[in-house]
Amino acid sequence: PTTGLDVTTQAHILELLRDLARARKMAMVYVSHDLGVIARVCDRVQVLYAGETVLEGPTRAVLRDPAHPYARGLLASIPRLGQRDLPRALDGRPPGPGEPREGCAFAPRCALATEDCRAATPPMIAGGADQMTRCLYPDRVDEITGDQAGTSPHGCAERSPCALDLAGVSIRYDRPGLLDRLRRAARPPATVDGIDLHLRQGETIGLVGESGSGKSTILKAIAGLLPPAAGQITLGDGTPLPAAVEARRPDQLRRIQMIFQNPDDSLNPRQSVAEILAQPLRLYFGLTDKALRARAVELLDTVRLGAPYLDRRPGQLSGGEKQRVAVARAFAAGPEIVLCDEITSALDVSVQAAVLDLLNDLKAAHKTAFVFVSHDLTVVRALSDRVAVLYQGxxxxxxxxxxxxxxxxxxxxxxxxxxxxxxxxxxxxxxxxxxxxxxxxxxxxxxxxxxxxxxxxxxxxxxxxxxxxxxxxxxxxxxxxxxxxxxxxxxxxxxx
Ligand SMILES: Nc1ncnc2c1ncn2[C@@H]1O[C@H](COP(=O)(O)OP(=O)(O)OP(=O)(O)O)[C@@H](O)[C@H]1O
Ligand code: SF4
Ligand code: SF4
Ligand SMILES: [Mg+2]
Structure with missing residues (x-):
């Protein structure tokens, strides 16, 4: 229930839930991707993988010394506040519903897997510190920690040329009516005001702030979806960007792409992945037939999906796979600037780590600049070169x-x-x-x-x-x- 909330609101709601549960002796089952939330509210934890419980135990033991390799991998995927490195994603993906599996469902991704693991589904056994684990070798889980170091984010040189400049940008939602104008009624302060941002090529600027602080509003203004009431948005070559998207030239539209929080809202469920990627490739590069297909496959390879995904529709993809398609579509346009609005908040920590890794690679390969909006301050810390903290716009x-x-x-x-x-x-x-x-x-x-x-x-x-x-x-x-x-x-x- 707290996914997508800012850190302060989330912490207040969790305190409220804890107090209610204690005062009313209420039992709670709390489902979350967020292990920080689990640490705060749960007494015991069950970790599920591919539809099975693989670990169960007291929260402290599961988060400090988990007796299952998957839980260990999840913990390594979490970005930490004091850490500049990108967290390490688990390789591979879980088996889909109905996909054949042999033995332990985690075996294809497990560094400890043996022939015995693939012979039959492991039973739940005692794993130490009151944990029950579906792993044959709970005593060996510690061996996995050695190679969990993450990669360093690609930085951006201080003197890199400008990609985008916002000067004194002010944005309003209110529209005074005729009577207000005749009466010269005082208008409320602008929702967003005085925004100056100088984004360099290959740079990531993180935008943080509580819910309603104006993060999405700023991204929408850059994307041309919400014309500013004052101020100027200029591309790196000094060309002023027309405020409204309809007034922008195709090349200006191509240079700025946006990725949204929920890929379900932005991917057409009736189109195949091939059709989704074909749109920008046709529109901006005039590609057709074989050349179009080859480029679509190349893009899917870049986001580590590949040709087998071309004919799938969004309904046949996992959340992380859909977000990768959304990233591939944004990159199909060959953008110079990518606006990311809470793009990992609905993903589990391991898929989130994989998406962050992907953005980092694309940034290095194409010198793409990002404006990265997130409530998660640890994610912003891991990815951003510079950070802007917003309060009330x-x-x-x-x-x-x-x-x-x-x-x-x-x-x-x-x-x-x-x-x-x-x-x-x-x-x-x-x-x-x-x-x-x-x-x-x-x-x-x-x-x-x-x-x-x-x-x-x-x-x-x-x-x-x-x-x-x-x-x-x-x-x-x-x-x-x-x-x-x-x-x-x-x-x-x-x-x-
Ligand atoms: N269409 C709209 N009409 C009127 N006010 C709006 C509209 N959209 C947003 N607002 C207001 O503008 C302010 C900034 O909203 P915005 O969506 O930019 O916040 P945000 O920082 O992205 O929040 P969140 O983290 O919840 O996504 C909020 O006070 C919001 O209520
Ligand atoms: S049973 Fe084997 S493959 Fe499965 S988690 Fe344990 S060590 Fe890994
Ligand atoms: S200016 Fe005053 S109110 Fe604002 S942050 Fe500083 S001390 Fe607080
Ligand atoms: Mg928002």
Whole structure:
């Protein structure tokens, strides 16, 4: 139930569920891809693979020392906050429903598999620390950890040419009626305002912020689906992009592609994968017949699906496979900029790791620039060169990922980072700001003024905070000086 929610809302809902369950002695069955959520709410865990329970046990044992190779692989697929490396995806895929299997369903992907594993489905046996495992060799699971190191994300040179520039972009949803205009009624503040972003070729900029902070709105404006009320969006060669998609030339449309959270919403269920990929190949490159098919196969190879998938329809694909088709379709256009809106939030951690790996490879091969929107701060940390933190449609912190996730941080960034869940049953998120729904940004002062846990006075309500430069392009918009912000985060006294 918390998939797709931002970290603070998710943490508040989980605390509520825990309190309710305790107070009412209520039993809960909680289904999730997110092992951080499982760590927070569950006493015991069952891990399923290919329709069978493969591991069962107390949460602490399953997350600390799982007695099954699949669970070990899942844990290695999770990006961690303090880690710059991309997590390692499990190789291969689970057998589909009705696909023939011999013995252990996990054997084709298991580094420990032997002939005995393939002879018959293993029974559930004791795996230590009160766990029951469907594995013949629970004592050998530790051997797998050695090769779990992930790959480093491809960085982008600081002097790389510009791919896209947003200057002072402001976006509104409200449309004043005639009477409002005649009365000159005051309009509410713009939903998104003053967005300056300079995206370099081959760079990934992560966009984070709670639900309603304006992430999708900014992506839609770049894609031409929502014309800005003010400001300018310019391509790297200096050409201003027409605000509305209808006014953009085919070449401008080709250069910017968008991938959505749910591939079901963007892939036509009646078209085969071949037809889905044929559209951009025909439209932008005039390919037909053999050349078109060859390019479609090449694209499917790039996303590690291959020719056997050409004739399948979306309904015959898993969630991860559908998202790969969506990635292949975006890349069929040969884009320079790819806008990703929550593209991994519906995927399990291993498929998510595979999709992140894929984007990283495509970025290196084609110098593609990405704007990557996600609620998951660990995923953004793993993939992004620079990160923008949005609150109520205003950028409150921007800079290299290592700086934004380090110290000093904007008070709102700290609230988000404190709320991140980890797959550690002994780690509790710290909820340092109320979860208050804000309908519109305040008319004056700091956008975060109503919820800020360290608000420094009336000035926060009246004056827009200054942009404080912390070096290396790291900017924090807050009335609190940087050394004081640093001291609050490290618990030290501020330098005089
Ligand atoms: N079509 C619309 N009409 C009016 N307001 C809208 C519309 N779409 C979005 N909004 C408002 O604009 C603000 C920003 O929405 P947006 O979808 O960009 O947020 P988001 O950061 O992508 O959130 P989420 O993480 O939930 O996807 C929200 O307050 C939302 O209610
Ligand atoms: S039974 Fe064999 S193949 Fe299956 S998980 Fe255990 S070691 Fe791997
Ligand atoms: S300017 Fe004031 S309200 Fe805004 S983040 Fe800083 S201290 Fe908090
Ligand atoms: Mg959104």
């Amino acid at each position: 205003r950028i409150c912190e921007f800079g290299p990922a290592s700086a934004v996730y380090g110290s000093p941080s904007h008070p709102y960034t700290s609230v988000l980072l404190n709320a991140v869940l980890t797959p550690d049953p002994d780690h509790a998120p710290r909820l340092t700001a109320e979860d208050v729904a804000e309908l519109s940004p305040p008319a004056r002062g700091c956008p975060f003024q109503r919820r800020c846990p360290v608000k420094c006075g009336d000035i926060c309500d009246t004056d827009a905070p200054p942009a404080r430069e912390a070096g290396d392009g790291h900017v924090i918009r807050c009335h609190i000086p940087l050394d004081e912000l640093c001291a609050r985060q490290t618990g030290e006294a501020p330098k005089s």
